Amino acid sequence: MTRFPHDEFAKGFLESLLSPFGKVQTSFKIGSEVREVDIYFQPNPQVESDLALGLLGKLAKNSLIFEPFRNPVKTQQIRFCMGKLYDLHADLFRESKRNKQPEPKDSELPCLWILTPTLSEAILDGYGAKLAPEFTPAGVYLVNPSYKFGIVVIHQLQKTPETLWFRLLGKGNVQSEAIVEVAKLPENHPCRQNALDWLGNLKVILESREVLEPEERDLMMQLSPLYLEKIRAAESLGRQEGQCELLLRLLNRRVGSLSPEMQDQVKALTLARLEELGEALLDFTSLTDLETWLNQLH
Amino acid sequence: MTRFPHDEFAKGFLESLLSPFGKVQTSFKIGSEVREVDIYFQPNPQVESDLALGLLGKLAKNSLIFEPFRNPVKTQQIRFCMGKLYDLHADLFRESKRNKQPEPKDSELPCLWILTPTLSEAILDGYGAKLAPEFTPAGVYLVNPSYKFGIVVIHQLQKTPETLWFRLLGKGNVQSEAIVEVAKLPENHPCRQNALDWLGNLKVILESREVLEPEERDLMMQLSPLYLEKIRAAESLGRQEGQCELLLRLLNRRVGSLSPEMQDQVKALTLARLEELGEALLDFTSLTDLETWLNQLH
Structure with missing residues (x-):
């Protein structure tokens, strides 16, 4: 009471005036939630x-x-x-x-x-x-x-x-x-992938629910092709990475250790090129063969 | 995440869009104070x-x-x-x-x-x-x-x-x-006493403080006569009650036990009447004397 006498005056005085007409609580505590x-x-x-x-x-x-x-x-x-x-x-x-x-x-x-x-x-x-x-x-x-x-x-x-x-x-x-x-949106739009990922996420969650509102059912239907697109893209990326990995292992066996630069060149190849390289490497005998093959691409 | 899929979609999606441009916090906790x-x-x-x-x-x-x-x-x-x-x-x-x-x-x-x-x-x-x-x-x-x-x-x-x-x-x-x-304000105004009490309170608190703002000093000065008024009123009330108490004791001694009604009549007397009664009771010999004295007031 001694620290803020004017505050205490205001509180106490208003309380005394109002208390005959209802419930007055001063310094009422709220919101510890x-x-x-x-x-x-x-x-x-x-x-x-x-x-x-x-x-x-x-x-x-x-x-x-x-x-x-x-x-x-x-x-x-x-x-x-x-x-x-x-x-x-x-x-x-x-x-x-x-x-x-x-x-x-x-x-x-x-x-x-x-x-x-x-x-x-x-x-x-x-x-x-x-x-x-x-x-x-x-x-x-x-x-x-x-x-x-x-x-x-x-x-x-x-x-x-x-x-x-x-x-x-x-x-x-x-x-x-x-x-x-x-x-x-164009494939290279900076936010497209984000949006598709989150929409895919939403679809999977909605799918897992037992009860759906009709509106959510429509949403699910609509999300399905987009989700499929994402899934196919993921599969295709996985396929390419898998082939690339296997090729690098075969090349290492066949022609010896690849330099990091050569590894990067291989990793950058398209799926079609990777398949070509897979067939070509059967005839390789040295690293030079791989170099020659990579150089003829340019 | 499964309970509110749409909420989580909104949160996650906005977070993913905004995070390159600053700090994003979702489900940010506040205010346990x-x-x-x-x-x-x-x-x-x-x-x-x-x-x-x-x-x-x-x-x-x-x-x-x-x-x-x-x-x-x-x-x-x-x-x-x-x-x-x-x-x-x-x-x-x-x-x-x-x-x-x-x-x-x-x-x-x-x-x-x-x-x-x-x-x-x-x-x-x-x-x-x-x-x-x-x-x-x-x-x-x-x-x-x-x-x-x-x-x-x-x-x-x-x-x-x-x-x-x-x-x-x-x-x-x-x-x-x-x-x-x-x-x-008229003495009988329903809020006057409340206000004077709280102002008196404020004065006492201000008085106890070592440092006062000039404005508070003025306020103190102004509160003093009001405070004095309250103090005098309290003294006067106390004096009356004290006299009344003493008189009742003397009457009991002199003329015997007063009925509750007679006690109330005495308590309701003004200060001046109480003083008169104090002098009169010296000549009383019985309760009837007191009754006669009280009746002659009407």
Whole structure:
């Protein structure tokens, strides 16, 4: 009581005034529960985010947490997420104090991004959320800046490559169409493999479940050919590696130890070339034969 | 991983996309720290709040938490308080689930009221806080309803009896003037004694501190006469009780055991009457003398 007399005055006085009219609890303890933030991202200032990330890259210019919802977020769930965000802020302030560093600036504190398939106007209005076309023409909402949170309404996003990664987190048709777009991406697109891996992962998990919603059944059906593509690619990679390994062993037996450079040259061969080399090596008698064979490829 | 495949898909996929560009942590744990809400009030629906509470009574029609600040609240402190509010909401949801009761409605969840002496326009704007004249003409701000919080900027409140209890929690002149107003309230005002007690309390604590801010020194000076008033009132009450006690003992000795009714009659006498009775009892010889004396008062 002696440390903060004004605080104690305020608490005690308000308590005395209010107690005839209800239950008053001062210094009421809350929240020893450990909670989890789904995704906490802190950008590396040395690395420019990739254009291929589109809208995701724009959001990820700043420290953030993502809370993705499979079903439309409820108004109290938004507050629970805000609670976690502000507790994280408090942690960051405590940490800077512990490490005797300056307090984090407002702009350095993470933002909360809620990802929801759909959301009613009423809930958006309740938080004063307004369209933020500075990010993308539709589907991204911001509230007053000091709350440090925004909402991505996935099914409102325009169907552009920029929004693809978020639409992949949508439901039903929105997700289906996004999966088709991912499948059509050029093979060398930096995010395509990631997406296919995770979609494959999702398929395997859904497969293992006994009960599936009709929507999930459709999703599974759609994921199957993509998954098969991944499986075939994996098989084909495995086949090539297996042949290459066997060839190197035979060559070592037949013509002696290969230099690391020669090994690399062999490893770089296509499947067709490997098969050719397999036939040719039966006639080799020395390392020079292998060298000659490799050189004639150029 | 098998329980929430879509959640895990969203987390894993976003993590894989973002990890080249910074630090990604999924299922990041936060906030095992126990925190305190300054004042948590739940109204008793059976009791109508007193008009004498003014603005305080208007706010206290609903469940609320108060977070009073002695110095102007900072923008991150507002978020910390919101974090506590939303964690309290989460506790209430868990509690209703545990007790197999229906989920609390939005309107039943407590609001946060931040009490601050002053606040910059910039901070108010940052939260989209707008004047709420439905409570009082100035000094009360509300934000979009789903956040469930408001701000009382104490030094902006009009100097009316309605706002007195909040102004007493202000600083400097605002608090001084409120103290003067409290002193001038009629003796029988339902909240006057409460306020004087708590102000007396504050004075005693400030007195015990070695270092006082100049403003606190002024406050002390101002509290002194009020405190003296309380002390004198206490002395006077004590004196009356002491005399009454002694008189009852003497009467018992002189005229025999008094009935409970007669004792009550004596106890209800004013100080002046008690003194008269003290002189009269020297001539009493029986209980009838006392009865006659008491009857002649009417």
